[in-house]
Amino acid sequence: MSNLPKLVCFSLLSLSFSLMTHAAEKAGYYGYGKAASQEEIAGWDIDVRPDGMGLPDGSGSVEDGEMLYEDKCAECHGSFGEGVGRFPVLAGGEGTLTDLRPSKTVGSFWAHASTLWDYTHRSMPFTEPQSLSDNEVYAVVAYVLYLNDLVDDDFELNQRNLAEIEMPNKPNFVPDPRPDVQNVRCMKGCKKANSIGIASSSVPLDNIEMQKVAVDEKVTSPGEVIYTQSCGICHKGGIGGAPIVGEKSDWKSRISAGMLTMKQHAIRGFQGSTGFMPAKGGFMNLSDDQVSEAVEFMVEASQ
Ligand code: HEC
Numbered sequence: 114m115s116n117l118p119k120l121v122c123f124s125l126l127s128l129s130f131s132l133m134t135h136a137a138e139k140a141g142y143y144g145y146g147k148a149a150s151q152e153e154i155a156g157w158d159i160d161v162r163p164d165g166m167g168l169p170d171g172s173g174s175v176e177d178g179e180m181l182y183e184d185k186c187a188e189c190h191g192s193f194g195e196g197v198g199r200f201p202v203l204a205g206g207e208g209t210l211t212d213l214r215p216s217k218t219v220g221s222f223w224a225h226a227s228t229l230w231d232y233t234h235r236s237m238p239f240t241e242p243q244s245l246s247d248n249e250v251y252a253v254v255a256y257v258l259y260l261n262d263l264v265d266d267d268f269e270l271n272q273r274n275l276a277e278i279e280m281p282n283k284p285n286f287v288p289d290p291r292p293d294v295q296n297v298r299c300m301k302g303c304k305k306a307n308s309i310g311i312a313s314s315s316v317p318l319d320n321i322e323m324q325k326v327a328v329d330e331k332v333t334s335p336g337e338v339i340y341t342q343s344c345g346i347c348h349k350g351g352i353g354g355a356p357i358v359g360e361k362s363d364w365k366s367r368i369s370a371g372m373l374t375m376k377q378h379a380i381r382g383f384q385g386s387t388g389f390m391p392a393k394g395g396f397m398n399l400s401d402d403q404v405s406e407a408v409e410f411m412v413e414a415s416q
């Protein structure tokens with residue numbers, strides 16, 4: 114008899130437990146929170162991409178922007194974008210990026226006008242972020258572009274023409290060709306920590322055209338020029354498992370698979386047994402022919 118209440122109690126408990134689990138399943142894995150509504154998602158989903166994707170309908174002129182800028186931005190960024198005190202400079206700075214103290218502004222540094230729209234819309238004015246209407250953002254962005262001599266004074270910015278604005282420093286942004294490093298933890302016979310250093314100090318972050326001038330003087334074959342500029346970073350020292358140019362044993366089996374296969378691998382990229390070869394080594398500005406010429410040079414130098 115004395116066991117009965119316990120039993121009832123137990124089954125009630127398990128009943129409420131199973132109800133709870135049921136409710137939890139509905140609410141999500143951890144049992145709390147709720148699915149975000151379309152409206153809530155829209156509040157967060159405000160990013161704008163370089164191709165203009167994500168921009169809301171709207172427009173604003175340089176002229177409208179001037180007044181707004183004076184009113185809402187100039188106290189910190191200066192009437193001409195020159196920056197007040199230590200607040201960021203928004204205009205000027207062209208040609209200073211290689212100086213000891215580069216002036217990185219919207220005009221001298223930024224690669225896409227969409228970043229300016231997104232940043233302003235998301236976070237400016239500093240003390241009242243997201244207080245501007247979409248049209249006000251268009252206007253004030255048009256004005257900042259005007260301060261950087263990127264548009265004329267009668268320009269009107271909208272969701273269609275923003276992606277067409279060519280930012281001067283865009284060509285100097287290049288894909289980072291360094292591979293992700295996947296390593297196995299070393300458990301015995303490992304290198305001494307203080308002997309480990311950076312193997313390649315020549316990752317070409319500079320403009321490809323600029324390097325070409327320097328290399329052309331020393332070498333003749335176009336394949337070698339491309340190799341030196343774009344492929345040598347990995348293939349000279351064997352970074353990430355790349356077959357070393359000049360090291361016959363690294364190339365023997367590859368060469369026997371045929372030139373065509375090697376060229377295709379170099380152009381399209383491939384995951385082999387020693388590492389990952391990114392398509393065109395990450396230099397997507399190279400043509401297929403240029404990559405093929407580099408492969409020919411590399412193979413010739415390695416057999
Ligand atoms: C109260 C001062 C203040 C006001 C007003 C203000 N900003 Fe800013 N702005 C800042 C600060 C501070 C930063 C740097 C924030 C950071 O780096 O986190 C900044 C950064 C920026 C940047 C990025 C600069 C860069 O090179 O990284 C842009 C663009 C910008 N503001 C535009 C605007 C515009 C447009 C307005 C007017 C609508 C505005 N700001 C109003 C203080 C202000």
Ligand code: HEC
Pocket residue numbers: 290291292339340343344345346347348352353354355356367370374375376378379383384385386387388389390391393394395396399404405407408411
């Ligand atoms: C980020 C490093 C990296 C860069 C830059 C790079 N490679 Fe490679 N490459 C590799 C790696 C790693 C392999 C070996 C992949 C494997 O077989 O596992 C490889 C393999 C190759 C092979 C052998 C293909 C085969 O079929 O075995 C060729 C040819 C080649 N690369 C050409 C190039 C050319 C041409 C360039 C410059 C345009 C270049 N690579 C730039 C990392 C790189």
